[in-house]
Amino acid sequence: MQLPISLGNQGFASLRENHCFYIDKTDFIREWWEEQDVVTLITRPRRFGKTLNLNMMECFFSIQYKDRSDLFEDLSIWNDQKYHELQGTYPVISLSFANIKGRTFEETKRGILQILVKLFSIHSYIKDDKILNSEDWEFINSVNMDMPDDVASLTLMYLSDYLSRFYQKKVLIFLDEYDTPLQEAYIHGYWDELTGFLRSLLNASFKTNPYLERGLMTGITRISKESIFSDLNNLSIITTTSEKYSQQFGFTENEVFKALKSYHLSDKESLVKSWYDGFTFGSQKDIYNPWSITCFLKEKLLKPYWVHSSSNxxxxxxxxxxxxxxxxxxxxxxxxxxxxxxxxxxxxxxxxxxxxxxxxxxxxxxxxxxxxxxxxxxxxxxxxxxxxxxxxxxxxxxxDMIRDWFSEDSTPYNDFLKAFLCQDVDYMNDYMNQVAASTFSSFDTGKQPSDSSHPERFYHGFVLGLIVELSDTYKITSNRESGFGRYDVMLKPFDKSKNAYILEFKVHNPRTEDSLKDTVSKALLQIDEKNYDAELIADGFREEQICHFGFAFEGKHVLIG
Incomplete structure (x- = not known):
């Protein structure tokens, strides 16, 4: 029977209650519990089941789900009797930074504070005078959107204290996508402010927290210890090259082919493999992207799903x-x-x-x-x-990313390529001067850029654009040896009846060249003197098939000849 596919549903209980498509990853519960690491950080690419797995862990361990053993009864974890007794027996604090994507530190900090305040609201049932003393009440009343950083940094530790007193048991803390706000901080320029704030919060929650039984964090990247984990020496870090949990995030090939069979798509195995296979965790090869697979099972169309699901x-x-x-x-x-x-x-x-x-x-x-x-x-x-x-x-x-580098409406890249292949030098010059003016600064570092550094940075980006647009019909290489030197760019057609191209880039030298025309001439002369045609001639191309272009640069001005 084909189970309904609930796209984007990251709620374990919802998937199980509604009998939706789900690939059993409950062995992760057993593996993680038996490792007995105090705090674990697992990094995996986005949309690889991190959020669903953490929600599964919450459903399994949390006292709030103590009467929901039905969620696990036909899954792998339930084959071991000792886990029947473990299910639903721990107080759990679960939070996610997945949606913390502020453009400023203030915006990001406010988002984190909202999460912390909400956690106290979710666990408001602990407000019992038999458990809490006056100091506890004072702290709880200080947890609000205006709380100072020193209070915010202690919220998870203090909440752990209250829960452990209420249940007479230490807590589990699950933090999903811990590094999302950090990536945004890097992009938008408030890295130092955010790392200082998060360092205090994470160390108090996972390092100096005497009420913590175990902690589990997920993210895409392993942020340097010096940045936010400077005091966290009890951290077990599992990256994509680690052996632990290698089959618990993403789908194995066996799981994918079994799913394809269930949805009568077994004839698409090889195509699905070429599109969505290729991920490797530890020594486990043939891991598939789960988001793309579930989208394909639902839509039955081979197209990019995962790479278009968020910004790059x-x-x-x-x-x-x-x-x-x-x-x-x-x-x-x-x-x-x-x-x-x-x-x-x-x-x-x-x-x-x-x-x-x-x-x-x-x-x-x-x-x-x-x-x-x-x-x-x-x-x-x-x-x-x-x-x-x-x-x-x-x-x-x-x-697509590289195309976007040349996507200005005023500089149509495809038109340039048509002119290039037709050797329309006038149009090529018009285009290159437009695109150079708009993209040179993007291809430089922005830190003390020099005119001499522009062309080399630019032309390698430009070559990537050529590869993207012409790789079906040309083999495109750069900075390779041929004859008596290294050419800048070579386009060798797969169809040997077509023309081949050699491009040489040169910066104008005012001491030895009166104009950009002289620079172009020097570039063309270098192609001849260094015999860059040698590789093409040896490969069976005739001299009259080989076209030479010299690109001369002076600041943001370009001349092609």
């Missing part, structure tokens, strides 16, 4: 302003290549634009890259990871 503004910003080396690596990855690198999974947001390789750690944590292989470097004592694009859906996300 942070990733886009970091890639757009990244250095030429990063853009070159992305070129290789988009062309089906692989990056071998060490990964530091501890994200230091205020160093993302400066720390070498940080962008790849963020892309891996976010699910946009997958680990295809890893090896241990004994000399350095570190793992070296092989990273590739995760799947077809993610590739489409990158393509």
């Amino acid at each position: 503004a942070l990733i886009s910003k970091l890639l757009q302003i990244s250095n030429p080396e990063t853009k070159m690596i992305l070129e290789d990855i988009l062309n089906g290549g692989c990056l071998k690198t060490e990964i530091d999974e501890e994200i230091i947001f205020d160093q993302l634009e400066k720390k070498r390789g940080a962008i790849w750690s963020l892309l891996l944590a976010s699910g946009y890259l997958k680990v295809s292989d890893r090896s241990f470097n004994e000399k350095r004592g570190r793992f070296v990871y092989s990273l590739e694009l995760t799947n077809k859906e993610v590739r489409l996300m990158f393509e």
